[in-house]
Amino acid sequence: MVKAADMLIARRADTRARADFATWKMMAKLNGASALPPEAQEFLASYQNLLAQMSEGEATEVTIGAIYKAYYAEMGGAGTPPDVRPRAAEPAADNVTAFRRPAPPKKSASVGAAFAGPQKRPLPVALIFACLVVVYVGIRLYWR
Numbered sequence: 784m785v786k787a788a789d790m791l792i793a794r795r796a797d798t799r800a801r802a803d804f805a806t807w808k809m810m811a812k813l814n815g816a817s818a819l820p821p822e823a824q825e826f827l828a829s830y831q832n833l834l835a836q837m838s839e840g841e842a843t844e845v846t847i848g849a850i851y852k853a854y855y856a857e858m859g860g861a862g863t864p865p866d867v868r869p870r871a872a873e874p875a876a877d878n879v880t881a882f883r884r885p886a887p888p889k890k891s892a893s894v895g896a897a898f899a900g901p902q903k904r905p906l907p908v909a910l911i912f913a914c915l916v917v918v919y920v921g922i923r924l925y926w927r
Contacts, residue, residue: 796854
């Protein structure tokens with residue numbers, strides 16, 4: 784049974800191993816392998832030897848496994864490192880919807896208007912103005 788702390792160390796070691804190997808591999812492609820630390824150069828040399836024997840994907844996984852074991856021990860993991868398999872990436876659901884223009888509002892017919900229910904009618908502007916005049920005159924008379 785693997786302890787939670789060891790599993791946490793294992794995940795961190797695996798993540799670091801994958802990131803470091805990708806970095807080292809890119810530096811080697813850019814002719815910068817001489818600037819890498821000696822242990823990185825050793826791992827890259829073993830990777831090159833494995834490439835002669837197996838496919839690139841298999842050689843990459845074997846090399847990452849060796850780096851992972853070294854990092855696991857370095858980070859304080861107890862015993863043999865647990866098997867940490869990368870999760871299969873879930874396919875991303877396409878959450879983009881196509882833009883569709885909204886349907887124009889339907890004009891109700893005279894027959895359909897009877898069934899539409901009561902509708903509020905807007906107050907005419909003249910009625911609002913007349914009410915304001917009445918209020919103004921009322922206030923002026925009240926202050927005299």
